[in-house]
Amino acid sequence: MExxxxxxxxxxxxxxxxxxxxxxxxxxxxDETIYILGMIVHNKYIVKALENLRIQTxxxxxxxxEDLLDTICSGIVILSAHGSAxxxxxxxxxxxxxxxxxxxxxxxxxxxxxxxxxNQGYDVIYLGxxxxxxxxxxxxxxxxxxxxxxxxxxxxxxxxxDKIFITNQTTISILEAQRVFDIAQKTYANIVISQEIxxxxxxxxxxxxxxxxxxxxxxxxxxxxxxNSNKLASLARTRKLDVYMIETVKDIELLQLHKKKKAAIxxxxxxxxYLTNQVIEYLKxxxxxxxxxxxxxxxxxxxxxx
Numbered sequence: 116m117e118x119x120x121x122x123x124x125x126x127x128x129x130x131x132x133x134x135x136x137x138x139x140x141x142x143x144x145x146d147e148t149i150y151i152l153g154m155i156v157h158n159k160y161i162v163k164a165l166e167n168l169r170i171q172t173x174x175x176x177x178x179x180x181e182d183l184l185d186t187i188c189s190g191i192v193i194l195s196a197h198g199s200a201x202x203x204x205x206x207x208x209x210x211x212x213x214x215x216x217x218x219x220x221x222x223x224x225x226x227x228x229x230x231x232x233x234n235q236g237y238d239v240i241y242l243g244x245x246x247x248x249x250x251x252x253x254x255x256x257x258x259x260x261x262x263x264x265x266x267x268x269x270x271x272x273x274x275x276x277d278k279i280f281i282t283n284q285t286t287i288s289i290l291e292a293q294r295v296f297d298i299a300q301k302t303y304a305n306i307v308i309s310q311e312i313x314x315x316x317x318x319x320x321x322x323x324x325x326x327x328x329x330x331x332x333x334x335x336x337x338x339x340x341x342x343n344s345n346k347l348a349s350l351a352r353t354r355k356l357d358v359y360m361i362e363t364v365k366d367i368e369l370l371q372l373h374k375k376k377k378a379a380i381x382x383x384x385x386x387x388x389y390l391t392n393q394v395i396e397y398l399k400x401x402x403x404x405x406x407x408x409x410x411x412x413x414x415x416x417x418x419x420x421x
Contacts, residue, residue, distance in 0.1 A: 116372070116401045119330055121322050121381035127315030129219030130156045130385045133196035134420060136217040140191050141168050144213070148190035152180045152203065153248050155195045155217055156385035157341040160362070164387075164419035176246070181206055191215065197248035198222040200255035221285050221313040222249055226256065228309060232280040233257050237307070240269060242295050243284035244342050250284055265291075266298040279306045285313040286343035286384075288350055289320050315384050316343050323351050323381055330379040332371065334398075335360045336391045337383030344383025364393040364411045372401065389418045 133155050140149055149170045154162055162172045170193070173183045180203045184192070192212040194204065196219045207214045229239050239260045243250030254260045259276075263269045281299045283292050289312055296308050326333065333351045337344025337360060344360065351358040359371055372378075378398050382391040393412060 116375070116398050117377040118395060118399050119327050119377065119379040120395050121326065121379055123315075123318055123322060124381040125384070125386055125388050125391055127219075127313070127384035129196050129221060129313070129315070132219065133217035134161065136215050137165055137170055137193055138168070138420075140193055140215045141170060144191050147213075148187075149193065150187055150190060151193040151195060152183055152199065152207075153195045153197070154340065155193060156197075157344075158338040158383075158385045158387065159340075160338075160387060160390060160414070160416065160419050161385065163416050167416065180248075184210060184212075193217055195248060196222070198226060198252035199248075200252050202255065219285070219313075221311075221315075222252075225282060225285060225311040226253055228282060228311065229253060229256055229260060229280075232307070233259060235278070236276075237278040237280040238274050238276040240272065240274075240279065240281040240299065240306075241283065242269075242281065242287060242292060244287070247284065247342055249286070249342075253284070263295070266295045269295060269298055270302060274303075277305065279303050280309070281306055282309045282311045284342070285311055286316050286346065287312060288346040289317060290350065290353070291346075316346070319343070319347060319381065319384065320350050323347050324354070326351070326354060326356070326379045327377070330356060330377050332357045332359070332375045332377075333379045333381075334358075334367070334394055335381060335383065336362070336394055337386050338362060341383045341385050344386065347381060347383060361394070363390050363414050364397045365414065367394070367397065367411060372398075387419045389421060390414070 151172045153174050184206050192207045193215045196217050198218045241253050241260050241262050254262050299306050333356050335348045348360045
């Protein structure tokens with residue numbers, strides 16, 4: 116099978132930084148108990164690999180990160196790459212934890228921008244995914260930060276403030292952001308707009324939109340919880356191609372490759388290179404004549420953080 120390995124793909128610097136923060140915490144505290152509040156990045160194989168370093172992830176969709184702190188008594192706490200509410204940081208320090216902050220600098224930049232406009236008396240519209248940790252952290256800055264997930268929700272807002280600023284989660288779709296910002300501009304004549312999709316997300320999305328014309332199937336390697344991976348898949352589908360979002364090579368089904376001649380592969384910004392390379396190699400070597408006996412390789416968790 117012919118392959119287009121889409122570039123760029125995989126880890127962004129924010130994910131690399133978060134993993135390095137976790138490794139540093141273990142190196143500096145070899146005997147301490149280490150916890151991460153929420154998934155450090157949205158990939159369960161990274162979570163599993165960190166468990167091999169005796170770093171435990173505390174993640175419960177029904178429990179806030181502030182409340183998660185009440186489930187532990189001592190040790191090291193790592194804040195995830197998605198950002199955390201200030202009250203979470205304050206509580207961790209008050210409880211006596213040593214705190215490592217793995218927040219991506221692009222997320223911090225957006226939060227600082229929101230705070231700057233709040234300080235100037237603006238109401239802020241924040242385009243993001245409901246219950247996503249990055250959006251939760253942004254909306255925790257003030258009651259004047261209004262979360263919307265689409266243009267329909269934006270139209271329903273009843274903001275009386277004449278000063279309105281709109282921005283977004285760093286990992287949303289570039290097409291989705293433009294649609295909502297266009298609606299915002301028509302709804303609020305004097306609105307101030309700042310699109311804050313991070314560069315790593317943007318260039319990966321643009322690359323997906325430019326896949327070769329002869330590609331007939333696209334694989335997005337990423338965790339179901341990864342917003343940037345899901346957005347890559349949604350953008351790929353605008354090309355009217357067969358698109359499959361998979362976590363590992365084990366998720367590839369032979370029926371997906373039936374009558375397919377060329378596959379394109381990319382991966383979300385939190386997807387380990389090792390997992391993506393397994394998919395690329397499998398598809399490169401895939402032989403339709405022998406597909407009934409072709410076996411996918413196992414995932415070696417020890418290679419995830421390489």
